[in-house]
Amino acid sequence: MKDILAPELDVLFCGINPGLSSAAAGLxxxxxxxxxxxxxxxxxxxxxxxxxxxxxxxxxxGLGLTTMVRRPTTKAAELTRAELVAGAAELTKRVHTWRPQWLAILGVTAFRAGYGRPEAIVGPQDLxxxxxxxWVLPNPSGLNAHYPPQQLAEEFARLRRAAAIPDRSRPAGDPGNDESPPA
Known part of the structure; x- marks a missing residue:
């Protein structure tokens, strides 16, 4: 599966690894x-x-997408700690090359293991x-019962606001969209 990258993105999202269906589809x-x-x-x-x-x-x-580990699995829990540490090192190289404003890792457990931050929680990081x-976001996998769809979207929106990205889900003149693009 190929990365979706461009120089200096606003947010580079990083999945843990491809699922088997995604790997088979190449998407x-x-x-x-x-x-x-x-x-x-x-x-x-x-x-x-x-x-x-x-x-x-x-x-x-202004968005991109990559993965921490390239090996497809049925569940991210099948990955070893060594794979996550090696994947974090490779991801760090990609970030140095592409220089996004934000890196959003989709899974706190993978972030903890890969970057040696056992106390990390969902949200902005000091690293x-x-x-x-x-920023660490919840894993969007349906296996992650801790975050139902609405709460998952709310966590993503916290990052969007921190990154000063306007709410693109509503028209600019919509009264519910009180955010304006960054100057």
Whole structure:
């Protein structure tokens, strides 16, 4: 599965690793019930729910997508600590190369293991990679029962607001959209 990258993105999202269905399709978050695409839209990052085949459009909105570990599995829990540590090292190299404003890792357990931060929680982190700020988001997998869809979208929206990205899920003149693009 290929990365969706461009120089100096607003947010580079990082999944833990591809699921088997996504790897077979060659598309990110390609499972039928994927919660990633709806969360991205409901949180205001995109103007509509994108299909996995439209992932290459993410840079249009200053967004990118990569994975920490390249090996596909049924569940992220199948990955070893060594794979997560090696994946974090490779991810760090990508971040140094592409220099996004924010790196958003989709899974606190993977972040803890990969970056040796056992006490990390969902939200902004004190770690930076160069000038890139880090934020940990909940894993959007349907196996993550701790975060139902609405709460998942709310966590994504916290990052969007911190990154000063306007709410693209509503028209600019919508009274519910009181956010304006950064100057």
């Amino acid at each position: 990110p978050f390609a499972t039928r019930g994927s919660r990633w695409w709806p969360a991205l839209h409901r949180s205001g990052f995109t103007p509509r729910v994108l299909a996995p085949a439209e992932a290459d459009q993410l840079p249009t909105w 930076r990679i160069g000038e890139t700020k880090l």
